[in-house]
Amino acid sequence: MPQNDKVRVRFAPSPTGQLHIGNVRTALFNWLFARQKGGTFILRIEDTDLERSEARYETQLMEDLKWLGIDWDEGPDVGGPYPPYRQSDKMDVYRSYAERLIKEQKAYYCFCSAEELERDRQQAMAEQRQPNYSGKCRNIDPAEAERRRAAGEPAAIRLRIPEHPIRFHDIVRGDVEFSNEVVSDPIIVRSSGMPVYNYVVVIDDADMKITHVIRGDDHISNTPKQVAVYEALGLPVPEFAHLSTILGPDRERLSKRHGATSVANFREMGILPEALMNYLALLGWAPSGSNKEIFTKEELIREFDLNRVTPSPAIFDFQKLYWINRQYIKRRLVSETTQPAIPPSYDSFLHYLMPLQHADVRRHFNQLIQRTSLYPRANLAVYSLPSFIDKGWLDTRSVANEHVFKWFLDLVALFAPYSDRLDEVARQAAPVFHYDAGFAAHNSANAEVLNSPQTLNVMRTFRNSWLHQPVHEWNRLSSIFDQVKMQTGATGKALFHPIRIMLIGSHSGPDFNKLIPLIEEGSRLQLPVHVKSIRERINEFAAAQGLKP
């Protein structure tokens, strides 16, 4: 075991699909451990399965990690002292180690066919025995084996498992021991010449001087085989830490049918990266005796402790993630308003409010417009509105657009605290963009308010006050409400509910002091979807309702 050495850990995903949240958690724990110990965090791409590996997943995986705030010191893109960092570039190394093992008789050629092996396995299962390899080729004379190979007979290479129990230490689970009875000689190189995962992973980890192997506990049963490889090769065995599985609400391994499972999914939902990191860190780990829930990245690095990681599997709780996300959304909004030095512009929107990449911002804007214009009787199938934003609209930082962005900023700032996911903002803000007077006047949800005795009077009075105010400055807003209050005697709900129905079609919604200015300002902007002014809304409502002046 490497002593006094600097910590070196690695995250070794296969680029076969979207980065799964369980793997992200593994990456995070490796990274936190490395950063705390002042060690090295390595990214290695495990693409020995050439059939399923794709280059695009490799790039995406790196982007996902960066988005989350995880950086690496060595990897396929940045290089490092122990290249290559992609397994497919390393085949000859694996082969030469295998030849060495054969020469030292620690491994041997196996001529059994796949069908033969499968038959043995089935039989063992039927007889309720451990399905081990029979050991048939174990004692074939090396010279004989060479002859058969030369004759063209296909052969895999198997490792000779020692005759004693294999034990290793696991930081999360303590000492683990496997009887050699249950670990039968594993294949390390296929008859095709392709080496097998359980073998290459050892060589890679040893070559890269990995000190701690932190990975998912689905590897725990493989570990004895790997330890045997270390020992056969005479390489130092690292420390292991096997992290528990993340489950869905039904206690099955978290998968797509449970909803979001990839980093990309969470990003699209408007989960902030720091919220995701915070939540994931708390899934299977908690600091001693602490009641803290919200941790900055720095706090996580300082307080993380591999020894305190829980061995039991954890169910992924979306509700708690959303709650944490809300905490971070609020924090962002607060820091935005308490830092007046930052102009409320496109840039600040990009960098402070929407923690998203450019493409994401564009998509969120699009969604905002798309969804809102469909409200309220939405047919979600009709989801393709003009993608005006893509046409460089966002990139043109003209003065006019600065106003638009400022307005969007206010819009998001008004509705974001109502949301625990950023993608919810669009839905919340819908009434600003879409106003349907007929719906407002006849929606059954509004019936109770509409039928109450004071309602008509309040609506009429508000309408008159508003329409006869020549200039509606925001500081006059309260005086309008005071007027209506005085003339009708209505207060509280009786006052505000009818007016809100008239203006946004629903009796509940944000504070008028913020909402009305926002609507008025929006109505004067050149937006792709016209925001109806208060005046327009009042008039349309009156027409739909048959309201007389």
Place this chain on the structure above:
RNA sequence: GGCGCUAUCGUCUAGGGGUUAGGACGUGAGAUUCUCAAUCUUAAAACCCGGGUUCGAUUCCCGGUAGCGCUACCA
């Protein structure tokens, strides 16, 4: 089937031989702003079962049960 891992409120967890078993999410109730959301207060809610060790076990040991994983010429 075999082997392995795991087991504190519904969920994430703290704790630990004697505790009113703590916190958070969620849930219920109340307060509050015109409403909803948010916020605040508050309530209900847990040591898987059986043996052993011990004066005492939720905590330590053994067994059972259940869940999950592995059982490949996948990673």
